[in-house]
Amino acid sequence: MVSVINLRWQLKRNRNQGKGLAVAMNIVQLIGGSGAGKSAIATRLTQLWPGRATHMRANRYLRDRQATDGDDFIVLPSSVDWPLISLHIEALGRGERVIMPEYNWQVGRRLPPRSPQTSNLNLDPTDLLIIDSLFLMPFEIEAAKVFLDTPWDERRNNVKQRDNELDGNFIAHFDAITEPSYQKYTAPLRSKCDIVLNGTLPAEDLVTKTYRYLISLWGGWG
Numbered sequence: 001m002v003s004v005i006n007l008r009w010q011l012k013r014n015r016n017q018g019k020g021l022a023v024a025m026n027i028v029q030l031i032g033g034s035g036a037g038k039s040a041i042a043t044r045l046t047q048l049w050p051g052r053a054t055h056m057r058a059n060r061y062l063r064d065r066q067a068t069d070g071d072d073f074i075v076l077p078s079s080v081d082w083p084l085i086s087l088h089i090e091a092l093g094r095g096e097r098v099i100m101p102e103y104n105w106q107v108g109r110r111l112p113p114r115s116p117q118t119s120n121l122n123l124d125p126t127d128l129l130i131i132d133s134l135f136l137m138p139f140e141i142e143a144a145k146v147f148l149d150t151p152w153d154e155r156r157n158n159v160k161q162r163d164n165e166l167d168g169n170f171i172a173h174f175d176a177i178t179e180p181s182y183q184k185y186t187a188p189l190r191s192k193c194d195i196v197l198n199g200t201l202p203a204e205d206l207v208t209k210t211y212r213y214l215i216s217l218w219g220g221w222g
Contacts, residue, residue, distance in 0.1 A: 037206065042130045055123075056129060060100045071177055074105055092123060094125075144214060
């Protein structure tokens, strides 16, 4: 169980000025493979800091699939709409609310905003933005980079379980497409991250380690 610190954020206003995006908030890039447990950690952190942290899911920012795209479309860095992510980060940094795209992964298309679904995609401007993704952002911005290193069998089991819950079939491509893409694009990012977490640890331990690391960077007793 995480003992929540009475946090006093030490924001570095416009600390990215002249170094890419200029934003007045702290950013975490939470990196790991499909089924690594990124979303669970990000969700739990936002619960620990209600109203102070926002969770952005990069997999909602895929571009529309084209006829020339292959079966590996959803696990390629080039499939992410990075310019839109950049625009949304800038907007959040200005204190504006944004709406994440609603994406249909089965057909590879972005859907138009709909209510009440749209309300679940709202991102409010907060002190902390947590971005969970398979990849690091390709543009320059100051951020804490956390890598969730979860072994392939556990990631595979998690993908299968998620398929059962959501009536999906992503497990069918895991061995032939998802895992090779992970080894090529995601696994090498370990060395570029500030901290690597052992994904075999219990979820609450991973949340605690991430929480304490962020506190050491930006928090204080107040």
